[in-house]
Amino acid sequence: MNTNYKTLYAIGPNEARAFDTKALRENFLAQGLFEDDKVNLVCTHYDRYIVGGVRPISIEVPLETIDPLKSAYFLERRELGVVNIGSTGTVSVDGERYTLNNKEALYIGKGAKTVTFESNSANEPATFYLNSAPAHHHYPNKKIGREDATVLEMGSLETSNERTIYQLIIEGVVETCQLQMGITCLKPGSVWNTLPAHQHDRRMEAYLYFDVPDNQAVCHIMGEPNETRLIWAGDQEAVISPPWSIHCGSGSASYAFVWGMAGENLDYSDMDKYPADALR
Numbered sequence: 001m002n003t004n005y006k007t008l009y010a011i012g013p014n015e016a017r018a019f020d021t022k023a024l025r026e027n028f029l030a031q032g033l034f035e036d037d038k039v040n041l042v043c044t045h046y047d048r049y050i051v052g053g054v055r056p057i058s059i060e061v062p063l064e065t066i067d068p069l070k071s072a073y074f075l076e077r078r079e080l081g082v083v084n085i086g087s088t089g090t091v092s093v094d095g096e097r098y099t100l101n102n103k104e105a106l107y108i109g110k111g112a113k114t115v116t117f118e119s120n121s122a123n124e125p126a127t128f129y130l131n132s133a134p135a136h137h138h139y140p141n142k143k144i145g146r147e148d149a150t151v152l153e154m155g156s157l158e159t160s161n162e163r164t165i166y167q168l169i170i171e172g173v174v175e176t177c178q179l180q181m182g183i184t185c186l187k188p189g190s191v192w193n194t195l196p197a198h199q200h201d202r203r204m205e206a207y208l209y210f211d212v213p214d215n216q217a218v219c220h221i222m223g224e225p226n227e228t229r230l231i232w233a234g235d236q237e238a239v240i241s242p243p244w245s246i247h248c249g250s251g252s253a254s255y256a257f258v259w260g261m262a263g264e265n266l267d268y269s270d271m272d273k274y275p276a277d278a279l280r
C-alpha cells in the first residue's frame with residue numbers, strides 16, 4: 001500500500017470564528033502532500049472533494065482505492081484532475097499514456113480502473129497534484145497542454161496583483177461533472193491573489209501554493225468577509241477553502257498556485273466579490 005489518507009470534516013463559520021492558529025491549520029491546511037513514491041490524500045467533507053499529491057521517483061505509483069470511498073477502484077464514482085507542478089512525467093489511464101510537462105493537466109473521467117504515475121527522470125521527478133470530486137457520468141479523459149488553456153490576464157502592478165490565470169479544466173475546454181482546475185502565476189513583484197476577494201457558497205475550493213521561493217511564504221486569507229483569519233502556507237502546501245469562506249492572499253514574494261473547485265455549477269465567473277475595503 002503506497003497510499004495514506006486523512007479526513008477533514010466540514011467546519012462552519014461559527015466554529016471557525018473561535019479557532020486559534022493551531023486549529024485553523026489542522027482543519028484548513030494540508031502539508032506534506034508530496035512524498036517520494038507515495039500517494040497522500042486529504043478527503044474533505046466539503047462537496048466530498050479530495051486533494052492529494054504524488055511524487056514518483058523509483059516506481060510507477062498506482063492510485064489505489066481507499067476505505068472511505070467503499071468502491072472497488074478509486075474512480076468508480078469519481079472524476080480526477082491531475083496537474084503536474086514538477087518535471088515531466090507520465091500518467092497511465094487503463095493503459096493509455098499521457099505525458100505531462102510542468103503546468104500541464106489531465107482530466108480523467110469516472111470509470112477509469114487503473115491510474116498510475118511515473119516520472120520521466122528520477123533525478124528530476126514529476127510532482128502530480130490531484131483533485132477529485134464525486135461524479136455520476138463518464139466524460140472522456142483529456143490532456144490539457146499549456147496551449148490548450150484559456151488564459152486570463154488579471155490585475156496590475158500598481159495594485160501588486162498582476163497575474164495570469166490559466167484555466168485548464170474548465171467548461172469549453174474539457175467536459176466534467178463538477179471539477180474545475182487551473183493555475184494562477186503572479187508576475188514578478190506582484191504578490192496579491194484574487195483581489196477583490198470572493199466567495200462562492202455554491203462551490204468549495206482548494207489552493208495549492210507552489211513555486212514559493214526559499215524562506216518565503218504566502219499568507220492565505222479565509223473566513224467570512226467581516227471576520228477574516230489568516231493561514232501562512234509554505235511551498236507545495238494546500239489550503240482547503242470551505243464554500244462559505246472568502247479566499248485571497250498575499251505572498252512575501254511572487255509565487256503560483258493551483259486552484260480547484262467543485263459544487264453547484266461550472267460557471268467560473270460565478271463569484272460574490274468583496275473589495276479590500278469591505279473586509280474585516
Ligand SMILES: O=C[C@H](O)[C@@H](O)CC(=O)C(=O)O
Nearest residue numbers: 163165184193194195205259
Ligand atoms: O474561483 C476562482 C478561484 O478562486 C481562482 O481562480 C482565482 C484566482 O486564481 C485569482 O483571481 O488569482
Ligand SMILES: [Zn+2]
Nearest residue numbers: 198200205247
Ligand atoms: Zn474562488
